[in-house]
Amino acid sequence: MRILLADDAALLREGLAGLLTAAGHEVVAQVADADALRTEVARLAAAGEPPDVVVTDVRMPPTRTDDGLRAAVDLRAAHPGLPVVVLSAYVAGPYLGELLEGVDGAVGYLLKERVGRVSDFLRSLDVVVSGGIVIDPEVLTHLMTSAAGAIGAGAAMADPMNRTGALDASGGPGASGGGPAASAPAGPQNPRCSPPPQDWPPPQDWSSPPPPQSSQDPRHPQNRGLERLTPRETEVLTLMAEGLSNGRIAQRLMVSDGAVAKHVANIFLKLDLPPGEENRRVRAVLVWVRAHA
Secondary structure (H helix, E strand, O other): OEEEEEOOOHHHHHHHHHHHHHOOOEEEEEEOOHHHHHHHHHHHHHOOOOOOEEEEEOOOOOOOOOHHHHHHHHHHHHOOOOOEEEEEOOOOOOHHHHHHOOOOOOEEEEEHHHHHOHHHHHHHHHHHHOOOEEEOHHHHHHHHHHHHHHHHHHHHHHOOHHHHOOEOOOOOEOHHHOOOOOOOOOOOOOHHHOOOOOOOOOOOOOOOOOOOOOOOOOOOHHHHHHHOOOHHHHHHHHHHHOOOOHHHHHHHHOOOHHHHHHHHHHHHHHOOOOOOOOOHHHHHHHHHHHHHO
């Protein structure tokens, strides 16, 4: 394949170019900043020879923040379907969600250390060039851990008394202290404790439609589908997001190919991806990642 490399670290860029060349690929250009990346892709496209894939670092000049990511997003908009692999030194951050916004495939997000695992990196490039999506396993683990923590925090906020002790029927502390609950003396009602007015809650204004649900909204239909996945189906979907085929998933989980195929079919069903849906595997991965990124 024909590859364009973008990284301001000359040593890493040259090493990556040597690795790819040794694997039989052609590095058509190397650039060191985001502006040069945009220019070079435009030049190659104008000549009728666009790269098969762009591999770019997230952080590059001119600002050394997220210029590489911004360039990747711009390139995807200017050249729809252009395969892009973004390399990052950071597991966390907003980069993944921004990269996947509005895409249908041919995108990869890998940690830089993944490049050292040559066979995995080359396989990831093949998956992205063929229109798939590859997310670094460590990034996926981080997303799953963050999601689990958010769910636990939400449950605690929904029932704060669960951590501080139950209230008895009078609304005061329970009788665990051994005595009766204290009562307030009779007198004027505390205005801060007065009952709500008759028109409470206020009437709902239905004159304007509710805002559309985002892909990260737990009420989104496909996110509700994620909630219906079994632990094993969630595990299979996570491995799909790593870019693994059914056969490789079966090897990883030490189950039969048929068992994996059944789990994948259930995932498609629960995420409302019917057989006629184009590229269901990629769309299932996008649902999972967008819900957690």
